Amino acid sequence: MNPQFSATYPRRYAIIGTGALGGFYGARLQRAGFEVHYLLHRDYAHVRAHGLRIDSVDGDFVLPKVNAWAKTTDMPPCDVIIVALKTTQNHRLPELLPPLLHEHSVVLVLQNGLDVEADAAAVVGPQRVIGGLCFLCANKAGPGHICHLDYGAINLGEYAPNMPDTRLNALTADFRRANIAVDTVANLRLARWRKLLWNIPFNGLSVVLRASTAEMMADDGIRALAADLMAEVRHAAAQQACFLDASEITAMLAATARMKAYKTSMMLDYEAQRPLELDAIFARPLAVSSHMPLTHMLYRQLSFLESAPRPSKNSADLKP
């Protein structure tokens, strides 16, 4: 397999999983002139008929016509295959990815969690895989209707070691042309641990406490608990030679305190009765660390709540 990135321009993109995240980035790329093909499931008929509508803090826009597909076997081979499924759907990758590949296709994994690229790499080989960490606050208001509330930057990094920077540079150029802020990271695993520093406490506690980020940050005890959980994540990362400075915890807490009140993605999944991304965000870090007792406790609580009957969305509604 040739890791050389296709020189064709503009590149053709596939969005595997057109939820809030996949739909948002796909629509931005399409608006910028790229050819984008969207895989949909429940919303397929609606989006095929009506396209995508993006309500965004950066300006609303509508794409009345999009390339909507129900099966990847119907889709053309693509240069960049963006995996934007929830990690709870990664068991479908062996079926979904192969029909989309040409010789130089790359797979960009825009998912949360530790080593989530491994699932795609097992299907297409590690040298095709790029990881991306998204800092996006968006949710789906209805079929084909995405609300972009805040942020949106992506950090990109090669999954396999010692890859040339050709592909990352090309992707960076594409995303910037689509008005998506991008940075590249030299150490993807370190970047994933850094994101877990936030996701483990705030995604996890938001579900257990049924609370927004602002409600959690307004409580002294929960702020202290978040810091304790972050310290565990930091030490676990160090066991994998991913060194995060203690000052990052302080800075991340301060940044979270400045955020608008919002519901975490895990809270949105919980309310929508969807499976929670517990394997990627909790089980994988716990599997490689010898001592994360608070994180383990949170994981056990979340596993229970995931399988228990959930309150209806209305009764769990949060005040902003």
Place this chain on the structure above:
Amino acid sequence: MNPQFSATYPRRYAIIGTGALGGFYGARLQRAGFEVHYLLHRDYAHVRAHGLRIDSVDGDFVLPKVNAWAKTTDMPPCDVIIVALKTTQNHRLPELLPPLLHEHSVVLVLQNGLDVEADAAAVVGPQRVIGGLCFLCANKAGPGHICHLDYGAINLGEYAPNMPDTRLNALTADFRRANIAVDTVANLRLARWRKLLWNIPFNGLSVVLRASTAEMMADDGIRALAADLMAEVRHAAAQQACFLDASEITAMLAATARMKAYKTSMMLDYEAQRPLELDAIFARPLAVSSHMPLTHMLYRQLSFLESAPRPSKNSADLKP
């Protein structure tokens, strides 16, 4: 003050706090022929007019006429003053207890938590105080209407050291006459830690997980988490020279698995929008122990949930 117990027979009892627990034990004592005086707050008028109704696994009964009072200053001095308030009301003891005392009155503290006798002892002196640990599953169905679901035994112990066994023997005789199973404990503090071994994990997790005992015990991860919390409590108790055998944890988990599905008292308080007994059950043990990280995490979660808006009772209803 004379620690000698009154020789008058039958003894006159005061119930300070006629909720499910106080009402249940008071009614049992009254039915057995003791003179019982009940302090009530919200249900005063109803109980004064209609008495108490006990629906019990041991047989239902009604007391159409009871001595109901709204203020302790109106009540006669009593031989045994049973403190059956929630510990969250203990700040009222300095006002409530003195009017009820005669020279030989004793105060029996039937509350959950560590060193809860200290609050009564600060008012009446430690030598008047007896502690009692109740293993009762009961709740209030309405004003003056108590449902006794299961259990009901009390363990009694002297609070002050080196007291003669006269009073415990007399109380034991009274309670047994009232068909209440009683045992005495030589080490009240040890008995309180033993009860915390159950209350900390199960009261605490029931609120965080909105779950009954049976739902928690059906989940492998929560059973393991409960065992981890119990291990912390056991080690904290040992720091106070209260030695609990590790086999007690195994036995307690097995006993909990055999219980009917029921809601813990803290869960009932949570659903009824009442304050939670976090100080007595969590903050006091945490204050004397140097290392209870999981318990501390649970305490922080509960403190948050106590002050956050609570779901309505219907939406939180549990399947039995």
